[in-house]
Amino acid sequence: MRKKHLLPRLLIFLFFSLTPFLSFATTYYSRANTAWNIASTWSTSACGGAAAVTTPTATDDVIICETYTVNIGTTGTCRSLTINGTANYTAGVATSVGTGGVIINSGGNITGTAAGVITTTGGLVLNSVLTSTSVSIRTITTPGQTISGTGSLGRLDVSINTINNGNITVTTALLSTVDSSLTQGVSSSLTYNGNTLAPSLDASAAGNTVTYGGAAQTVKTATYHNLIINGSGIKTLGGAITVNGNLTVNAGTLSTSTFQITGNATGIFTLAASTQLNVGLNSSATDVLFPTNFTKANTSLALT
Numbered sequence: 001m002r003k004k005h006l007l008p009r010l011l012i013f014l015f016f017s018l019t020p021f022l023s024f025a026t027t028y029y030s031r032a033n034t035a036w037n038i039a040s041t042w043s044t045s046a047c048g049g050a051a052a053v054t055t056p057t058a059t060d061d062v063i064i065c066e067t068y069t070v071n072i073g074t075t076g077t078c079r080s081l082t083i084n085g086t087a088n089y090t091a092g093v094a095t096s097v098g099t100g101g102v103i104i105n106s107g108g109n110i111t112g113t114a115a116g117v118i119t120t121t122g123g124l125v126l127n128s129v130l131t132s133t134s135v136s137i138r139t140i141t142t143p144g145q146t147i148s149g150t151g152s153l154g155r156l157d158v159s160i161n162t163i164n165n166g167n168i169t170v171t172t173a174l175l176s177t178v179d180s181s182l183t184q185g186v187s188s189s190l191t192y193n194g195n196t197l198a199p200s201l202d203a204s205a206a207g208n209t210v211t212y213g214g215a216a217q218t219v220k221t222a223t224y225h226n227l228i229i230n231g232s233g234i235k236t237l238g239g240a241i242t243v244n245g246n247l248t249v250n251a252g253t254l255s256t257s258t259f260q261i262t263g264n265a266t267g268i269f270t271l272a273a274s275t276q277l278n279v280g281l282n283s284s285a286t287d288v289l290f291p292t293n294f295t296k297a298n299t300s301l302a303l304t
Contacts, residue, residue, distance in 0.1 A: 025079060027061045028052060030068040036095075037074045061100060066107060072116060080122065083108035089116030089135050097122065102137060104128050104151065110135050117157070126151035126168060133172045140178070146185075158182045158199040164190055169213075174198060184208040184225075192217070193231065196238070203227075204244060221259070229254045229275075243267060247291065249275045258284050261291040269294040273302040 028042040031049055035041060042056065043049035047065035055076075056062050062078040064070050064085045073090040080100020081087075087095075089112030101122030104110070108128045110118075116135045123145040124137055133154035139145045143161040152169040159178035165185035170192050174182075176199035184190060187207035193214035201222040203210045209226040212219055212235050219229075221239025229235050229249040237259040247263060248270045255278040263269060269291055271277055280288035 025059050025061055026056075027063065028056045028078075029063050030065045030070050030085060033069045033071075035071045035073060036076045041070060058096070058098060064108070069111075072112075081118070081120075083110065083128075085109075086111055087118075088112045089114045089132065092116055094119060099142070101125065101145075104130070104149075110153075120145070123147060123162075125149045126153060126166065128152075130154060136173075136175065138175075138177065139180075162199075164188050170194060176200075184210065207245075219254075234278075237261070243291075246270070247294070248272075249277065251275060253278060256288050257281060258286040258288060260288055263291045263294040265293055265295055266298070267294060268298045268300065270300045271302055273304050275302070 026044050028044060029047045030041060031043040032041050037055055039053055039055050040051040042052040044052045056078045058077045060078050061080045063082045064087055066084045069086040069088050071088050071090050072095060075093050077096045079098040081097045082103040084105050086109045092115040095118045097118060097120040099122040102118055102120045103125040106127050110130045110132045112132050113134050117138055119138045119140045121140060121142040124147045127149040129152045136155040136157045137153060138157035138159050139162045140159050145162050147164045147168060148166040150167040152171060154172040156170045157175040157177055158180050159176060161181045163183045163185050165188050167189045173194045174192055174197045181200040181202060184203040184205050186205045189209045191211040191213050196218045197220045201220045204223040204225060206225060210224055211228040211230055213230040215231060215233035217235050218238040219235050221241060223242040225245040227243050227247050230251050232252050234253045234255050236255045237257050240259045242262045244264050246268045250272050253276040258281055279290055
């Protein structure tokens with residue numbers, strides 16, 4: 001009969017033996033305008049609550065609360081990072097965020113001129129316009145991460161295959177420290193104002209739009225659904241492109257160089273007033289045609 005009690009006793013023994021080694025997530029809230037690596041910057045009870053005795057670890061969730069600025073001058077880690085206040089980078093250090101991802105809500109901001117980096121294995125939700133043009137947000141390790149929300153950031157580093165389902169503007173640099181691909185989701189939008197777009201690009205999903213809105217830029221070789229040329233200067237093809245929806249030149253000059261633009265019979269090709277389309281190069285023997293497959297009825301070329 002005693003044998004019947006062995007299993008419960010064993011389970012109780014294992015529970016109490018292993019409990020000290022288990023890690024449970026704690027939520028850290030900002031409570032002071034001080035540094036990430038100072039325990040009193042944080043509270044484990046509420047925004048502005050009593051001071052914590054430790055700083056966040058890789059299993060913890062971090063919330064930078066409204067009205068608070070957390071200065072980041074040393075490496076840090078957490079499971080998730082929510083920014084409702086300000087993360088200010090004072091040094092070019094890395095903040096490693098795990099599977100909970102990075103969430104930047106309206107009013108949240110990343111500031112600082114140091115070349116800091118936030119890495120994430122859990123994607124990015126961006127619903128704010130970020131100030132810093134030096135700090136990068138980098139997707140790593142876990143393929144298929146998603147970007148969502150409506151917002152703007154200075155530097156996005158796609159270092160694992162990533163899907164953009166949001167309406168995102170990248171103002172300075174779209175990088176790929178580890179060669180990877182950026183896929184546009186259905187009805188998503190990407191506006192890029194930097195120079196060369198580094199990751200490979202799949203912008204073929206229905207209804208999505210890619211806009212090149214900077215000055216002199218290279219248009220990534222890719223299949224696009226809707227492609228918009230905006231901003232100033234010359235946008236030069238870096239390779240042949242296919243447009244399955246609309247091609248719109250709203251401002252500046254689109255130059256094909258030695259590459260072909262292949263359109264479609266249902267999309268609309270628009271060349272607005274005071275814009276220019278350069279087809280081919282005088283210095284090259286390569287024949288380049290006017291964008292093909294757009295119908296006459298669906299082609300609008302301004303007279304001035």
